[in-house]
Amino acid sequence: MGARSGNNYLSALRKLKHEVWIGGERVADPTAHPALKPVTHSFASLYDMQIEHPEAMTYRIEDGGRAGLSFIQPQSADDVRRRGAMMRQWAEFSGGMLGRTPDYLNASIAAMAAAHEFFAAADKRFGDNIVEYYRAARRNDWCATHTLLNPRASRAAGWAGQTDADLALRLVDQTHDGIIVTGARMLATLGPAAEELLVFPSTVLKEDPSQKPFALAFAVQCNAPGLKFLCRDPFDSERSHFDHPLASRFEEMDCVVIFDNVTVPWERVFVCGDMARCNALYVETNAVVNMMHQVVVKHAVKSEFMLGLAVRIAQVSDAMSLPHVRERLAEMIVTSELMRSCLRAAEADAARDRWGEYVPARPPLDAARNLFPKLYPRLVEIIQLNSSSSLMATPSERDFKSPIAPEIERYFGQAGAGARERVALYRLAWDAAGSSFAGRQVLYERFFFGDPLRMASALVDNTDLAPLVQRVKDFMARTN
Numbered sequence: 001m002g003a004r005s006g007n008n009y010l011s012a013l014r015k016l017k018h019e020v021w022i023g024g025e026r027v028a029d030p031t032a033h034p035a036l037k038p039v040t041h042s043f044a045s046l047y048d049m050q051i052e053h054p055e056a057m058t059y060r061i062e063d064g065g066r067a068g069l070s071f072i073q074p075q076s077a078d079d080v081r082r083r084g085a086m087m088r089q090w091a092e093f094s095g096g097m098l099g100r101t102p103d104y105l106n107a108s109i110a111a112m113a114a115a116h117e118f119f120a121a122a123d124k125r126f127g128d129n130i131v132e133y134y135r136a137a138r139r140n141d142w143c144a145t146h147t148l149l150n151p152r153a154s155r156a157a158g159w160a161g162q163t164d165a166d167l168a169l170r171l172v173d174q175t176h177d178g179i180i181v182t183g184a185r186m187l188a189t190l191g192p193a194a195e196e197l198l199v200f201p202s203t204v205l206k207e208d209p210s211q212k213p214f215a216l217a218f219a220v221q222c223n224a225p226g227l228k229f230l231c232r233d234p235f236d237s238e239r240s241h242f243d244h245p246l247a248s249r250f251e252e253m254d255c256v257v258i259f260d261n262v263t264v265p266w267e268r269v270f271v272c273g274d275m276a277r278c279n280a281l282y283v284e285t286n287a288v289v290n291m292m293h294q295v296v297v298k299h300a301v302k303s304e305f306m307l308g309l310a311v312r313i314a315q316v317s318d319a320m321s322l323p324h325v326r327e328r329l330a331e332m333i334v335t336s337e338l339m340r341s342c343l344r345a346a347e348a349d350a351a352r353d354r355w356g357e358y359v360p361a362r363p364p365l366d367a368a369r370n371l372f373p374k375l376y377p378r379l380v381e382i383i384q385l386n387s388s389s390s391l392m393a394t395p396s397e398r399d400f401k402s403p404i405a406p407e408i409e410r411y412f413g414q415a416g417a418g419a420r421e422r423v424a425l426y427r428l429a430w431d432a433a434g435s436s437f438a439g440r441q442v443l444y445e446r447f448f449f450g451d452p453l454r455m456a457s458a459l460v461d462n463t464d465l466a467p468l469v470q471r472v473k474d475f476m477a478r479t480n
């Protein structure tokens with residue numbers, strides 16, 4: 001099939017009938033449930049964009065069909081840029097508020113398939129499996145989510161270990177058909193809207209035989225018997241686009257995934273019982289760099305969206321000439337310029353890796369992913385500071401249709417906008433900087449790509465610091 005339409009995605013999701021729980025009830029149809037309908041329909045619009053703009057959003061594959069560009073295994077720096085441009089179009093659809101658009105994991109699977117020898121080195125089957133899985137994912141244009149972390153009831157084992165062996169996802173049996181796994185993983189954003197769940201390691205496993213049951217990488221269909229998705233509280237179900245312009249469109253649900261003796265067919269297993277391969281997987285295959293590409297595109301788009309919003313607020317409130325407002329806008333300009341610059345540098349310096357795929361340069365992407373969790377909360381703070389009580393002077397859409405509407409029209413206008421436009425703007429600002437949706441966005445940016453402390457530590461490990469130290473030593477040895 002290749003690049004799919006929105007209708008194709010929605011009907012596949014309806015047929016899937018995976019086990020999703022919200023507020024004590026099992027969800028019958030995620031495309032119709034009030035908490036999930038908005039995001040599934042937003043994703044459908046993303047898929048439709050591929051059909052509407054095939055040149056910009058898809059590429060031709062071996063069988064003559066067209067697949068989504070996020071599946072490309074780039075053969076040049078230009079291919080990397082094309083992929084980035086496609087990712088930008090998807091990110092702009094939500095102002096960067098949808099973090100888990102399918103390109104995030106599509107690019108990761110493409111890198112892993114290019115690095116099939118990495119998997120085959122343990123077992124030839126695993127190398128074949130990742131290639132076949134990539135082809136199937138591309139052919140069906142699946143929407144996937146992933147889950148990396150085991151639940152942690154205690155910190156006794158430090159960052160990496162899973163002392164809570166009864167809770168962690170683990171191998172309990174192997175049969176002719178596949179592996180059987182039990183335990184839980186947290187989190188899986190988008191679980192209820194996804195067809196496929198990728199289960200990969202992210203924490204470092206000890207090279208000890210006791211860790212073997214935890215050393216797994218596989219993909220499972222979300223409707224596999226025994227697989228359950230337990231959602232958090234929804235935020236703003238069934239509110240209008242006027243009242244909650246972001247949450248009513250882009251709320252990506254987060255859930256904990258429970259595996260109750262789930263059978264994973266052998267052809268979907270990529271690593272089994274191999275700690276070293278688990279620990280090396282993301283870095284060696286360059287999957288993490290491909291994921292960072294999507295992430296930094298989103299960072300750039302999101303910081304631009306927040307800047308645009310802040311400027312419009314300053315215009316409407318007649319504050320463009322105030323020095324402190326200008327200083328804050330300048331700070332936001334710097335953030336978005338930094339994200340764009342890192343992205344551009346990474347794409348310009350893309351190079352062929354040892355698996356034959358072109359990947360963006362990692363250092364600028366690393367810089368952006370370490371910076372953004374600190375910068376994004378400040379963008380939110382600036383929206384709050386520049387809006388102040390206007391964020392609370394926000395009657396609802398129903399008020400505009402009620403007998404009090406004439407008074408709203410009279411009292412809520414501002415220098416740069418009539419009452420309705422002003423209220424709509426500050427409702428958007430609230431959804432970006434104050435609502436539950438906004439709070440989750442901040443939490444997401446702080447943590448979704450890993451704990452910032454450990455990301456920083458990885459950056460130190462991944463940076464070649466020796467030449468810099470040598471330069472200092474040379475300087476100190478100078479006698480003139």
Ligand SMILES: Cc1cc2nc3c(=O)[nH]c(=O)nc-3n(C[C@H](O)[C@H](O)[C@H](O)COP(=O)(O)OP(=O)(O)OC[C@H]3O[C@@H](n4cnc5c(N)ncnc54)[C@H](O)[C@@H]3O)c2cc1C
Nearest residue numbers: 146147148149159186187188189443444447448450451453
């Ligand atoms: C909105 C959201 C969506 C997410 N979606 C997904 C998803 O789809 N898939 C997925 O796999 N994961 C997802 N995650 C999880 C994400 O990967 C983790 O939040 C992240 O890796 C951090 O792990 P943690 O939450 O267990 O925090 P912890 O490891 O518990 O860390 C919490 C805090 O304690 C500190 N800390 C922890 N241990 C130590 C220590 N030993 N010494 C000093 N400080 C320490 C950390 O620095 C951090 O500040 C999501 C997270 C969020 C918030």
